[in-house]
Structures are given as structure tokens and as C-alpha cells.
Amino acid sequence: MKKNDNFTAYLFLLPSIIVIAGFHIIPTVYSWYISMFNWDLISKHKEFVGFANYGKLAVDLDFWKSLFNTVYFALGTIPAGIILAFLIAYGLSKKIKGLNIFRTIYFLPVVTSINAVGMIWLWIYHPDAGILNWLLGLFGVSAQRWLLDPVFALPAVMLMSIWKSLGYNVIIFLVGILSIPREYYEAAEIDGASGFAVFRNVTLPLVMPSVFFVTLISLIGSFQTFTQVYMLTPEGGPLKSTTVLVYYLYKNAFVFFKIGYASAVSFVIFVIIFALTLLQNKYWGERIHYEN
Amino acid sequence: MKVKIIIILLAVYLFSGCSTPSDQIKLDFWHAMADPKDKVLNVLVSDFEKQNPGIKITTQYVGNYDVLLQKLLASVAAGNPPDIAQVYENWTTRFVEEKAIVRIEDFFSRDYDKEKDLQDIYPVFLKNNSYDKKLWTFPFNKSIYVYYYNEALFKKEGLVPPKTASEFLNICTKLTKRDESGKVVRYGFGFRANIDIFAIFLYMNKGRFFNEEETKSTFNNAVGRETLQFISDLYNKYKVAEYSKDYLDNDFASGRLAAFFATSPHRSYLEPLVAFPLGVAPLPAGKVKAVPIAGTNLAIFEKKKKTAGREEACFRFIKWLSGSENNVKWAIGTSYLPIRKSAAENPAMLAHLKKKPFDAVGIHEIENAVPDPRLKCWQEVRIYIGEALEKVLLQRESPGVALDEAAKKVDALLAR
Numbered sequence: 001m002k003k004n005d006n007f008t009a010y011l012f013l014l015p016s017i018i019v020i021a022g023f024h025i026i027p028t029v030y031s032w033y034i035s036m037f038n039w040d041l042i043s044k045h046k047e048f049v050g051f052a053n054y055g056k057l058a059v060d061l062d063f064w065k066s067l068f069n070t071v072y073f074a075l076g077t078i079p080a081g082i083i084l085a086f087l088i089a090y091g092l093s094k095k096i097k098g099l100n101i102f103r104t105i106y107f108l109p110v111v112t113s114i115n116a117v118g119m120i121w122l123w124i125y126h127p128d129a130g131i132l133n134w135l136l137g138l139f140g141v142s143a144q145r146w147l148l149d150p151v152f153a154l155p156a157v158m159l160m161s162i163w164k165s166l167g168y169n170v171i172i173f174l175v176g177i178l179s180i181p182r183e184y185y186e187a188a189e190i191d192g193a194s195g196f197a198v199f200r201n202v203t204l205p206l207v208m209p210s211v212f213f214v215t216l217i218s219l220i221g222s223f224q225t226f227t228q229v230y231m232l233t234p235e236g237g238p239l240k241s242t243t244v245l246v247y248y249l250y251k252n253a254f255v256f257f258k259i260g261y262a263s264a265v266s267f268v269i270f271v272i273i274f275a276l277t278l279l280q281n282k283y284w285g286e287r288i289h290y291e292n
Numbered sequence: 293m294k295v296k297i298i299i300i301l302l303a304v305y306l307f308s309g310c311s312t313p314s315d316q317i318k319l320d321f322w323h324a325m326a327d328p329k330d331k332v333l334n335v336l337v338s339d340f341e342k343q344n345p346g347i348k349i350t351t352q353y354v355g356n357y358d359v360l361l362q363k364l365l366a367s368v369a370a371g372n373p374p375d376i377a378q379v380y381e382n383w384t385t386r387f388v389e390e391k392a393i394v395r396i397e398d399f400f401s402r403d404y405d406k407e408k409d410l411q412d413i414y415p416v417f418l419k420n421n422s423y424d425k426k427l428w429t430f431p432f433n434k435s436i437y438v439y440y441y442n443e444a445l446f447k448k449e450g451l452v453p454p455k456t457a458s459e460f461l462n463i464c465t466k467l468t469k470r471d472e473s474g475k476v477v478r479y480g481f482g483f484r485a486n487i488d489i490f491a492i493f494l495y496m497n498k499g500r501f502f503n504e505e506e507t508k509s510t511f512n513n514a515v516g517r518e519t520l521q522f523i524s525d526l527y528n529k530y531k532v533a534e535y536s537k538d539y540l541d542n543d544f545a546s547g548r549l550a551a552f553f554a555t556s557p558h559r560s561y562l563e564p565l566v567a568f569p570l571g572v573a574p575l576p577a578g579k580v581k582a583v584p585i586a587g588t589n590l591a592i593f594e595k596k597k598k599t600a601g602r603e604e605a606c607f608r609f610i611k612w613l614s615g616s617e618n619n620v621k622w623a624i625g626t627s628y629l630p631i632r633k634s635a636a637e638n639p640a641m642l643a644h645l646k647k648k649p650f651d652a653v654g655i656h657e658i659e660n661a662v663p664d665p666r667l668k669c670w671q672e673v674r675i676y677i678g679e680a681l682e683k684v685l686l687q688r689e690s691p692g693v694a695l696d697e698a699a700k701k702v703d704a705l706l707a708r
Contacts, residue, residue, distance in 0.1 A: 042368045254362045
């Protein structure tokens, strides 16, 4: 009977297993295998080099720069994105006028195609005709060259990324806040807790699962950043300043056609994301109060 | 009764067989011709199909050239390439090496008017499509760099397009306009910060990227350094040019740039954008008159599964498309160069040139054409030199240091 149950369960899981195995697990494992070779995608001969590609990575300054850029991107986007999203969600959880309009406005960038968004931000950042320089000009700030400036290019991409993903995080937080039972607030009120104390001791701890979730997916997402960079700086920067890890992978794989080397980069990205997920789970796991 | 049913079934079987003739050859043609050029191409393809009912050609726009290369390599690796595709010369080098394409010479050498073609097609294109003296691919959409300028502005200022490098600098200076606060509201010239602008000025200065055998970099010699210094000076010293990573069309159309370099067919994108009369002139001459050509050729891809007559059908199409009459239609519709002299002298072409003298500018430049290097690692070289240009524009390094760094990387690739 038990055995039979398992069989049925696996049968139901089969479609997902096939898709995940076919499109995720097998390609991932195959790319580890390819990372042991030098291969240009079309040669019949693959030259076996063992771990030489990983050795080359360790001393490749461009790789380290791309890792640095990725960490910089994560630090620049995640805390700011989360705090901003939380504040907005908190505001939207109150009964204010035009609530639905605000919710729509914040969510609109999420569902807009990144290509269309990229075109608009290219125009916003245009050094002569851009609206950003015009706006800053009103406050007497001199015009910047944004995407053409190695110092500002990556922050410019970060700004667009925060704006683009804000609405998604807002929705997660909003659901988290709204799902807190009224009784807790009533109890707090009876105990004589005031505005900030309620927020600090009721709202915040109970939204922690949402914060954990958003942090995790933001972190994974930031290590997978590619499209934003590619749309705004198709060449990965001025002076490689926007070359993040996945862009570096892309450049090696599909511009230089060093498939083995690119696969080695992809393995490193895999390890980083895997480690971060485990660490985060361990750290946060003990600190979250799940509503039963 | 039974017999009747069998006869009916048989008839159905036979007739349904007739409606889709099984002997029709189906060909896939991958290209990177965006709107409006793809329209011209599709009209030609359907003309071909009308004249050759046994062949059906499915054209597919797969994206820009970068994407086309990615998809071609992936499809070759997967053993499922298209039948025909546009290819750049440095891609062909790769495909020839891997035997991924069919040698066109094998069909061309048997062609009835081969000798006529050899006389008729511009030698630069023939040479550029030949590997070990055999024709592997066939020239298709070839273009050449020209000087686009704001004609209304030039007229107002009493200027004519520059013929020499010093006139070029002079005009850039005259047309750069600043407002009261000193902010530039119009630049005399604009360029995209990549290898193309360097190639244009390098060839003009009689420089080349590599030695004759393509075994060593020469772009970092005195000529290369001087070239890069000049480009940097336009931006950093004289401040008469602006650069961008993006296309310059909108900046030109809005009047922020007085002139820029782009290839001849770029006209079809510019014309709908600009509200002023558009001017097209040959590139100014440097120490010599030399102009880079761009654009792709057509290749027939090798298939694992052999279909009778497939390769012949591909060649038939390529040959038809490049024939004088169709080449004229293509050139008129897109402003790409005619690939043969007879097309350039065709009455329909001459009538078109009278109406649009622009297109004659590029044709006259063919005699000064310099093709791109065909090295397999050319894509990488392009990026390394682009990085050198960027470092110099941002004043991080001197031209000498930046070019030497790039040459070191390139020579390592060449040594392989």
C-alpha cells in the first residue's frame, strides 16, 4: 500500500521532473563537464584541459573585476530596494485615497518589457538630451555622462534595476503586512502600545518571512543580473565597469566562443549562489517567527 | 463496394500527394535584414519562387548580426543549420575550417557564365569571398562608409563636405556651436566609440591592422598611435566631436551633430528621421583614399542529411539573387552597393542614381575599398581595440600604451 502511494506520487511528479531534469539539471551537469575542455562550440574536437580553466579564472583580473562589480551591484540594489519597497508597502497597507492607482503605478515597471524599459532609461541617461541631466540642472548640478562614465555607469544600471523590481517586492511585503491578524494589533492597543511600538513589535517581526524571501530572491537575482546591463551598456561598460559575472559569462561564451571557459564561470556562479542560499537559510532560519 | 472504397481512398491519397508536391525543395534562409530591408528581400524571394516553382524559400530574420552568428554556431553545433545564411568573412574562416559550409566554387566552376561573372563582379568582393583561391561564399549585401551631413547647415554656413583630413578638422571646428554658458549645443562630428572609427582613420593614414601574413599586429605602430591620438584629440583637445555607444541617428536628426560616418545603406534609416535635407559625401582622404567596406556574403551550409538537389537549389538562388537585374532591385531598394559593374551601369540603376545621387557616392568609393581582416579571432580583436580606444578617450592611457596592451593580447591570439 505504502509502496503504491509512492508510485502514484512519483507519477504525478514526473512531468515536473522531466522538465526540471531536461532544462535545468542535465544542462547544469553538462556545463560542468564542458568546463574541463577548450571548445569553440562548433569544432568536432574538444581539447581536454582538466581544471586548467579554473586555474586561469583564479588569475584572470577581468573575472575578479566582474565578481567585484556583481557584489557592488548586490550591495547597491538589495538593501536600498528592500527598505524602499517596505516603506511603500507599509504606506499602501493603510487606507489612503487612490490606493489602487498607486499599487498599479508601482507594479507597472515589473510587467513592462525590459527592452522597452531599457530604451526609455537610455534616453533618461542621455548626456545632452536626457531628462535626468535636465532635472539635476534645475538644482545647479552639472551634467554627467552617466552610462559613458566608468564611475556612474554601474550605479545608473542599479538605479534602473531598483526601480524595475520595486513593485514586485512591494507586493510581497504588502501581502505579508495585510495577512497579519487584526487580533495582534488589538492586543497591542489594549496593552497601550503606540504607533512606533506597534510597528516595531508587531508588524516587523511578523513580516520577517517576507523580508527573508525578498532578500533571498534579490540576492540570487543580483548574481544573475544580465539583461539590465546588456540593455543599457551592450559592451559591458565603459572600461568594463558594468561587466557583472553573467555578462562576463555571456561575453566569453557568445562573443569569444570560449565555451569551456564560460562554463567554468557558470560553475563559479552556481557555487556562489548555492553557498549564499545555504548561509542565509542558516542565519535567518533561527530568527524568523512563522505565523502558525 | 469494397473496390469502390479502395479506389476512393487511392484517389484521395494520390490527389493529396499532388497538392503538396513531394519533390519541392524547401530552403531556410537566415538573415539579419531588419525592416525596411527585409521587405525588399522578401519581394525578391517570392519572385524567385514564381520563376522556380520547385523551390520554396523560407526567409527568417533572426536578429542583428551578433545574434545571427550565435544562432548559426549553435545550429551548426546542434547539426541543424539553415540552408543559406548571411555570413561575414571572419565567420566564414571559422566555417571553412570546420567544413560547416559547402564550397560555392564547386557549383560556380560548372556555371555556364562563370567567365562573365568573374569579369563583372568587383574584384574586391571576389577576393574577399575566396579562401585558398577558391570561392566559398558569394557577395550579397555589401556596403561602404560614407560621410553623412546636415546639408541645410552646411549651406547656411557656406561649407562643402571635407575632402582632406585638415578640411575635416576645420569643418568640425566651424560647426561646433556653444551657447553663452560655453555648453556645446552642436558638435561638428559624432562617432560611435568602437573599432570602426579607428579602422576608417587607420586605413586613411595608410595603416593596417596586421602584417601581410596576418601573423602580427601592426595597428600599434606609429601610424596607429597617430590615428588614435587624432580621434582622441577630436574629443578631448579640440572638443569638436562627441562620441556615443549607441547609434547616432537621433542625435544627428535633432541637430546635435552636424555630421557622422556610417555605411551607405544607413540612408534608409536616416531619411525618415531627418527634417532637413540629408547630405552624403565620400569620406575625406587622409594620406590615401581608403574606405572600409562592410556587409555580408551568402553561404550554403552543410547538412548531415543529404537531399538530392538541395545544394544546387541553394546555388541557383544565390546566383539568381546576385544576377544583374535582381542585384539592381536590391541595390535600389536598400542602398547596398551593386556587386557587379553591369548592375552599376544598368539603365534602371542609372535612372535611380539620377533621382538619388546619394547612392552614387558609395559606388564611386568601391575603387578605394579596403575589406576587414578575415581572422577567426577578429571578433575578439574588435573588442580589444575598442577597449584601447575607450581608455584613450577617457584619458586613462596614452595611445601608445593602450594600443600596445591590445596588440599583446591580439598577438597571443594570432600565435595560436
